[in-house]
Amino acid sequence: MRFDATYQDRTYKSVGTRPVRPDGVDKVTGRARYGADFNMPGQLVGRILRSPHAHARIGSIDTARAEALKGVKAVVTADDLPDLSNGDQAHHDLLDNCMARSTAFYDGHAVAAVAAVDARTARQALKLIEVSYEVLPHVVDVDEAMLPSAPVLHDTIFTDGVDPRPTTSSNVAARSEFGHGDVDAGLAAADVIVERSFKTEQTHQGYIEPHACVASVNSDGTAELWVCTQGHFVYRQKCADLLGMDVSKLRVTSSEIGGGFGGKTHVWMEPVALALSRKAGRPVKLVMSREEVFRASGPTSATSIDVIIGARHDGTITAASAELRYSCGPYAELWAELGAMTSFACYDLQNVKTVGYEVLVNRPKTAAYRAPSAPMAAFAVESVVDELAQKLGMDPIAFRIKNAAREGTRSSYGPVYGPIGIRPTLDAAQAHPHMHAPLGPNKGRGMACGFWFNFGGQTCTDLNVNADGTVTLAVGTVDVGGSRASLSLVAAEELGIPYEHVRAVVADTATLGYNDMTDGSRGTFSSSMATISASRNAIEVMRSRAAMMWDIPVEEVIWEDGHAKAIGASYGNLAPLSVREIAEASGKTGGPIAGHSEMVADGAGVSFATHICDVEVDPETGSTRILRYTVIQDAGKAVHPDYVEGQYQGGAAQGIGWALNEEYVYGADGRLQNPGFLDYRIPVCSDLPMIDTQILEIPNPSHPYGVRGVGETSIVPPLAAIANAVSNAVGVRMTHIPMSPPRILAALDARTKG
Amino acid sequence: MSGLAVSATINGDEVEYLCQAEETLLDVLRNRLGLTGAKEGCGTGDCGACSVVLDGKLVCSCLVLGAEVQGATVETIEGMAKGDTLHPLQTKFLEHAALQCGICTPGFLMAAKALLDANPDPTEEEIRFGLAGNLCRCTGYDKIVRAVQAAALEINGG
Incomplete structure (x- = not known):
């Protein structure tokens, strides 16, 4: 039976309810096991030595004294992680980031690692490793890195995507371009044009759980890895590639994960843990400190963005263009390209062009952070859209509604949209009491829209019907925020059984087929589609078993309300068979009952949100307080509304931190000055108000229940919404994120002097 | 290697352990006593993931030394539910x-x-x-x- 993934309107019994999550009790009693909560017999403690320099050539590494220290069982350097990339640049870069080879490219870059019998010995051993560095000139600012005078990180980089190919190497790894129409002609037809430049500083995902793993390599070449990750199958593949192992010999178990937000989609130290274990012949536990998390994992791009938009007096946008420069850390990636794709995705534009530049700097390798690259682009674009509305004398929502993308719009990045939710979110915002509440002095209101693609991808799920009629659902997408509850609801819905009869677990890499990561807001979208497919396959099996039990043709058995029912007048006295009754008889009707599903979950519907924010700015201190915050977002179909709201609220809170406080601060020496939660300040409970949410449900036509991903879009509008609110409060257009008190005071000062 | 001998009451149970001078209460709970409910999010007292109650006061267990707990009473997340009954x-x-x-x-x-x-x-x-x-x-x-x-x-x- 071919799986039909198209949307069908229906009445739900389980989907849309809010039961307690299956992993909940473990998490409120301290029993849930996260990355650092697991141990193995004979386990050693690993520690990593990191470069104190932003950019330095590594002369020699003398590990003899460390190796001689009593209790040290292994020391590894790049020599123990040979380059097997064979021309694959991405493979090489990943390996180089895990362990620097000839050059340390940022403060915190790993240069060696030890495994010892305890933490004290491991710390002592690190001090005994002697590294000779030749310090090189460094660059950490994205604009400075593009200057011809900037120190070049790699003399092998010649900007991709430029014809003809440049003759000199630079830090600009690639140029990308999107759009359609004629921007110059569109601008010529505009009555009003706004052009501005913006900057955003680098932020970290800030997951509360530092990276942690336990690696165990056996003498026969088999290995196990326990790790906090958003994608254990991907970690297995990357680690096997980097270490030259057979994929089948490495079994990866994903622990409970203490937050990831994109930061746990990349391997950082797991290959090093495996290399240490391989060399020591014992299991090795490797846990990052918070300082290491900040210095050597994560952050998002710092950006510099120019935007120009023109419109006619009637509010029609005639042309829009943006140039986006995104820092990538030391290795080429596609962060600016994602920014260029998302910039104008909310709008229906005749003439649009975006150009992205991937810029290499002496900062940690940029990692995905929730809707990666979109919040910064939205900040720049939605700020200009707001200013343009003001210049046109139009209401900011009415202006956006006039230009909003709709079904059939050719998006700025190429595809033509199906049914989408941008207009409904704007209509809901316009009608929301928040937009009409009065504001006092020093207060301002802002709103902004956001877009994210949403991903689908490879997904594999097993559903096993147990002998008592309960169901075990094995999924391969890591549960980052309640997806086991959502997927249990979906299985219960399909099978027609109570939610409490379904138990969802995240299976390890040895017990289930490959799954892509929980990223791109794909976890519930793709695994629910696979769960529906697996459930329907199990129902087919149960129908045939019922037919066998009744000795009637399977075509005359239907599945309804959790029971097999015989249709036809002649079967009037056959009582329906429950899942339990069918399962109890399974030993006599063909053995265990299961449904499997393997698929590429296509058709993740794009997602839109509109946020409204009120702020109060203290003119004496420059401090901003969020007074009220409203999130309106299309979920397609909210499977477990509590966790949909949670995604909306969490993304908004992260965006608030990014907009007002969070930034990487580098000294003149290129060293990170604030690698801790005291100086890198994320929002605390007393910083925030309640975050109101409104879930809209515009069904995704490519999912049986209409589900869209919901995890990421919520971080896209806040930077712009808050910047618009602050700009309205202080009467100065804010163009640099975060809008920390010194930046706001400087803006107020400039206004006074200006 | 010499350890410091400590006696304390943890979640109502009398407990004895040896620890090194530099080990925090959080290290002791997690690595020596198997009480991994308290988490290390920062190790600097900024995140509260390691919060426990020490002699009636809420503390970050990463900022308390294991040796300081001699004679004290400690409550952790593992002791919050009473048997099967959640708080x-x-x-x-x-x-x-x-x-x-x-x-x-x-x-x-x-x-x-x-x-x-x-x-x-x-x-x-x-x-x-x-x-x-x-x-x-x-x-x-x-x-x-x-x-x-x-x-x-x-x-x-x-």
Whole structure:
């Protein structure tokens, strides 16, 4: 039976309810096991030595004294992680980031690692490793890195995507371009044009759980890895590639994960843990400190963005263009390209062009952070859209509604949209009491829209019907925020059984087929589609078993309300068979009952949100307080509304931190000055108000229940919404994120002097 | 290698352990006593994930040395439920979906319990400031505050 993934309107019994999550009790009693909560017999403690320099050539590494220290069982350097990339640049870069080879490219870059019998010995051993560095000139600012005078990180980089190919190497790894129409002609037809430049500083995902793993390599070449990750199958593949192992010999178990937000989609130290274990012949536990998390994992791009938009007096946008420069850390990636794709995705534009530049700097390798690259682009674009509305004398929502993308719009990045939710979110915002509440002095209101693609991808799920009629659902997408509850609801819905009869677990890499990561807001979208497919396959099996039990043709058995029912007048006295009754008889009707599903979950519907924010700015201190915050977002179909709201609220809170406080601060020496939660300040409970949410449900036509991903879009509008609110409060257009008190005071000062 | 001998009462049980001078209470709980409910999010007292109650006071166990606990009474998340019966805060955290990843949850529960023990009927502002020493990166705190409000109501017989 071919799986039909198209949307069908229906009445739900389980989907849309809010039961307690299956992993909940473990998490409120301290029993849930996260990355650092697991141990193995004979386990050693690993520690990593990191470069104190932003950019330095590594002369020699003398590990003899460390190796001689009593209790040290292994020391590894790049020599123990040979380059097997064979021309694959991405493979090489990943390996180089895990362990620097000839050059340390940022403060915190790993240069060696030890495994010892305890933490004290491991710390002592690190001090005994002697590294000779030749310090090189460094660059950490994205604009400075593009200057011809900037120190070049790699003399092998010649900007991709430029014809003809440049003759000199630079830090600009690639140029990308999107759009359609004629921007110059569109601008010529505009009555009003706004052009501005913006900057955003680098932020970290800030997951509360530092990276942690336990690696165990056996003498026969088999290995196990326990790790906090958003994608254990991907970690297995990357680690096997980097270490030259057979994929089948490495079994990866994903622990409970203490937050990831994109930061746990990349391997950082797991290959090093495996290399240490391989060399020591014992299991090795490797846990990052918070300082290491900040210095050597994560952050998002710092950006510099120019935007120009023109419109006619009637509010029609005639042309829009943006140039986006995104820092990538030391290795080429596609962060600016994602920014260029998302910039104008909310709008229906005749003439649009975006150009992205991937810029290499002496900062940690940029990692995905929730809707990666979109919040910064939205900040720049939605700020200009707001200013343009003001210049046109139009209401900011009415202006956006006039230009909003709709079904059939050719998006700025190429595809033509199906049914989408941008207009409904704007209509809901316009009608929301928040937009009409009065504001006092020093207060301002802002709103902004956001877009994210949403991903689908490879997904594999097993559903096993147990002998008592309960169901075990094995999924391969890591549960980052309640997806086991959502997927249990979906299985219960399909099978027609109570939610409490379904138990969802995240299976390890040895017990289930490959799954892509929980990223791109794909976890519930793709695994629910696979769960529906697996459930329907199990129902087919149960129908045939019922037919066998009744000795009637399977075509005359239907599945309804959790029971097999015989249709036809002649079967009037056959009582329906429950899942339990069918399962109890399974030993006599063909053995265990299961449904499997393997698929590429296509058709993740794009997602839109509109946020409204009120702020109060203290003119004496420059401090901003969020007074009220409203999130309106299309979920397609909210499977477990509590966790949909949670995604909306969490993304908004992260965006608030990014907009007002969070930034990487580098000294003149290129060293990170604030690698801790005291100086890198994320929002605390007393910083925030309640975050109101409104879930809209515009069904995704490519999912049986209409589900869209919901995890990421919520971080896209806040930077712009808050910047618009602050700009309205202080009467100065804010163009640099975060809008920390010194930046706001400087803006107020400039206004006074200006 | 010499260790320091320590006797303490942890979740009502008398416990003895050896630890090194530099080991924190958090290290001891997690690595020597198998009580991994307290988490190390920062190791610098900034995130509250390691919150425990020491002689009646809420502390970050990463800022207390294991050796300091001699003769003291320690309460951790593992002792919050009484047998099979969850504390109302634990129940309300579940009912209100006040956790996503859950890594901060043990610390929040310990801090919330300390808050309600001292102030059984807190205002929203008192809850927000009472929990300001605990970082959560997933929820935006909304559902956590609501769960604490609901627990307070239940404890007060509302």
